[in-house]
Amino acid sequence: MELLQSIADSFNYWIYIILMMIGLYALVAKNNLVKKLIGMSIFQTAIILFYVSIGYKDGATIPILYEHQAHHGHHDAGHGDAEDAHHDVEHAVEEAAKEIHAVAEDHADGHDAHADDHDTLVDSHDAHTSSAIHAEDFANPLVHVLMLTAIVVGVATLGVGLAITQKLYGEFGSIEESEIIEQIRTGK
Amino acid sequence: MTEQAPIFILLFPFLTAVIVALVGLRHKSLSWPLTLVSLGASVCASLSTLAQVVEHGPIRYKLGGWSPPFGIEFHIDGLSALVAVTVSVVALLTAIYSKDNVDAETPDKSSQYYSLFLLLVSGLLGIVITGDAFNLYVMLEVAALTSYALIAMGNKRASLAAFKYLIMGTIGASFYLLGVGYLYIKTGSLNMLDIREILETAGLFNSPTILVAFILITVGVWIKMAFFPLHSWLPNCYAFAPTTSSNIMAPLVTKVMIYVMVRMVLTVFGPNYAFEILDWENIVVWLAVIAILAGSIGALAQKDLRKMLTFLIIAEVGYMVGGLWLADETGITGTIFHIISDAFMTLCVFLFAGIVFAKTGARDIYALEGMFKKMPLTMVGFLVGAFSLIGIPPTAGFFSKWYLVQGGINSGNWEYVVALLISSLINAVLFFRLIEIAYFGKKPAEGHDHHHGDDHAKVSEASFTMLLPLLSTAAILIVIGLYNKELVSVIQDFLSQFNLATSIR
Numbered sequence A: 001m002e003l004l005q006s007i008a009d010s011f012n013y014w015i016y017i018i019l020m021m022i023g024l025y026a027l028v029a030k031n032n033l034v035k036k037l038i039g040m041s042i043f044q045t046a047i048i049l050f051y052v053s054i055g056y057k058d059g060a061t062i063p064i065l066y067e068h069q070a071h072h073g074h075h076d077a078g079h080g081d082a083e084d085a086h087h088d089v090e091h092a093v094e095e096a097a098k099e100i101h102a103v104a105e106d107h108a109d110g111h112d113a114h115a116d117d118h119d120t121l122v123d124s125h126d127a128h129t130s131s132a133i134h135a136e137d138f139a140n141p142l143v144h145v146l147m148l149t150a151i152v153v154g155v156a157t158l159g160v161g162l163a164i165t166q167k168l169y170g171e172f173g174s175i176e177e178s179e180i181i182e183q184i185r186t187g188k
Numbered sequence B: 001m002t003e004q005a006p007i008f009i010l011l012f013p014f015l016t017a018v019i020v021a022l023v024g025l026r027h028k029s030l031s032w033p034l035t036l037v038s039l040g041a042s043v044c045a046s047l048s049t050l051a052q053v054v055e056h057g058p059i060r061y062k063l064g065g066w067s068p069p070f071g072i073e074f075h076i077d078g079l080s081a082l083v084a085v086t087v088s089v090v091a092l093l094t095a096i097y098s099k100d101n102v103d104a105e106t107p108d109k110s111s112q113y114y115s116l117f118l119l120l121v122s123g124l125l126g127i128v129i130t131g132d133a134f135n136l137y138v139m140l141e142v143a144a145l146t147s148y149a150l151i152a153m154g155n156k157r158a159s160l161a162a163f164k165y166l167i168m169g170t171i172g173a174s175f176y177l178l179g180v181g182y183l184y185i186k187t188g189s190l191n192m193l194d195i196r197e198i199l200e201t202a203g204l205f206n207s208p209t210i211l212v213a214f215i216l217i218t219v220g221v222w223i224k225m226a227f228f229p230l231h232s233w234l235p236n237c238y239a240f241a242p243t244t245s246s247n248i249m250a251p252l253v254t255k256v257m258i259y260v261m262v263r264m265v266l267t268v269f270g271p272n273y274a275f276e277i278l279d280w281e282n283i284v285v286w287l288a289v290i291a292i293l294a295g296s297i298g299a300l301a302q303k304d305l306r307k308m309l310t311f312l313i314i315a316e317v318g319y320m321v322g323g324l325w326l327a328d329e330t331g332i333t334g335t336i337f338h339i340i341s342d343a344f345m346t347l348c349v350f351l352f353a354g355i356v357f358a359k360t361g362a363r364d365i366y367a368l369e370g371m372f373k374k375m376p377l378t379m380v381g382f383l384v385g386a387f388s389l390i391g392i393p394p395t396a397g398f399f400s401k402w403y404l405v406q407g408g409i410n411s412g413n414w415e416y417v418v419a420l421l422i423s424s425l426i427n428a429v430l431f432f433r434l435i436e437i438a439y440f441g442k443k444p445a446e447g448h449d450h451h452h453g454d455d456h457a458k459v460s461e462a463s464f465t466m467l468l469p470l471l472s473t474a475a476i477l478i479v480i481g482l483y484n485k486e487l488v489s490v491i492q493d494f495l496s497q498f499n500l501a502t503s504i505r
Helices: A002-009 A011-029 A033-054 A067-073 A082-108 A115-129 A141-172 A177-187 B002-023 B028-056 B078-105 B110-129 B133-152 B156-187 B192-201 B208-225 B234-240 B243-269 B271-277 B281-300 B305-325 B329-360 B376-390 B396-410 B414-440 B449-458 B464-482 B484-498
Strands: B059-062 B073-076
Touching (some): A011 A033, A011 B156, A141 A177, A141 B133, A141 B156, A177 B156, B002 B028, B002 B059, B002 B078, B028 B059, B028 B078, B028 B110, B073 B078, B073 B110, B078 B110, B078 B329, B078 B484, B110 B133, B133 B243, B156 B192, B156 B234, B192 B243, B208 B271, B208 B305, B234 B243, B234 B305, B243 B271, B243 B305, B243 B329, B281 B305, B281 B414, B305 B329, B305 B396, B305 B414, B329 B376, B329 B396, B329 B464, B329 B484, B396 B414, B396 B464, B464 B484
Antiparallel strands (some): B059 B073
């Protein structure tokens, strides 16, 4: 039961491991070069799932601040003008960025013993900001941005891989690795 | 102007890569001069950066003015400045050399070739100067993707080698990326110095997550640098790639990956974690010993000149991995010194192999027959490179090996010392065999006398653009050897911040 519970709790991470192993298997065991590349793609997708899972928090929403939220946050400070709203948003974003930096890990890896150290860090931030905007209400956007880059890299790798496969097909008339190796061996 | 030097190291080759691709559509002949100019500018920028680092200490260059840890920064200390100078100088020399090769081996594609070449160099320079762990991954992939393409431009066998490299390289880079992900989970930062600070202040060193991150990053980088059991992609790639591709990649790619390993162990995780908390030194040093011996013995078995040299690279990677994990200041000094001297001596012998291939069209070592008479200047360059790989003073190879051996003795890792000496002996056997063939013209037992005799009648001294880089590299090897004290003092300035073990145990 405990095992099942722990699997259910970190469902994303189990899926990422399984996907990664499927990809690795295809990379190592498949004979067809295109299938190898598909395996490589699955492998990289697993890492994307892993990163996206890091950014997830229970009950958190997308990291976009609406004007009234930012405004509400500083209501007690006496800002009422529409002109100040913009400044408030900026200030709130800065505060949120500081908090995200501090809490990034204890929401991603809540089981860990060291999370305590950082809770106190966050508390100290809470104490002196009095803002209604807290980093824990928002998913961590940084990892998603990182993954946009990783997706681009993955697409580029796949493109280069397919181009090389095409070149191999032109040269050997086959995309089966064993046949190509056989041709190299006998052709020499 | 000089405070902007760090970004110029990267910008010149990077922007010129785009310009070369566009200008090359109309004027192919401009590609080579443009490449030379941009790399020359990059060398100036990196030398200026090195001078600043030596004078004023590490530089933290904030990209776009965003302060770290939110923005990306270039963090340049003694280590990265030295390696950046090495990379840009090697790239410039290879670019000078490439003129005839590129036209001969990849006709009609010279502008695309130079564009990829410059992207590869900018990727490698980016790896060296960045201070951000994720940015390093992106640069790693920039360098890797271009190198797959540069290798695949070679002959038939090169395509398959490039495909295998693509698979291995992607696995390696993905492991690195995963490792960075685990680091980010615990520390919430991607900036290398910031990660280190958080690891120390929050006392995260006993966390299993950090252990997983360390293992993933280390294994990923080992795949990329072709550390022995993970080396299978390297020999075919560098042996069958176009001459210029292997001339730029053989000296640089593995060496830059060793730089990444040193950077991760010293700056990100800290020697305290890597060497004392984990206590893996002995295992890794033994792995390095196996790598050194396997590389050297593999080299003995080869008849193909360039393939023989690729196995030497694998042995040299073993030197440097072992040297780092000796966990001794002298050993690590030797590792960093060896990154620089090995880059130049590998370049030297690969340039020579390229000249031999261009002049005779033959790959096997017997093509060297009678070379001393036909191209004496080329052979002088080769001799310096070979002496450096064997470790004969006053070449650079002697001094870096000296520090490595000293480190092995200090830390009591005698197996490493023995492996290094055996490998040097094997290098001596390999190169004196080549010198013998080249000097006395000893023919193989089967004797293809007529065939070789006809070919070699036409062989004469290499052209100026090929000879100049070879002789400059040889000169650099001797200059590094003569000024080794100055170089070591820069390295030791860099290492002094880490409180490494120096005493004899």
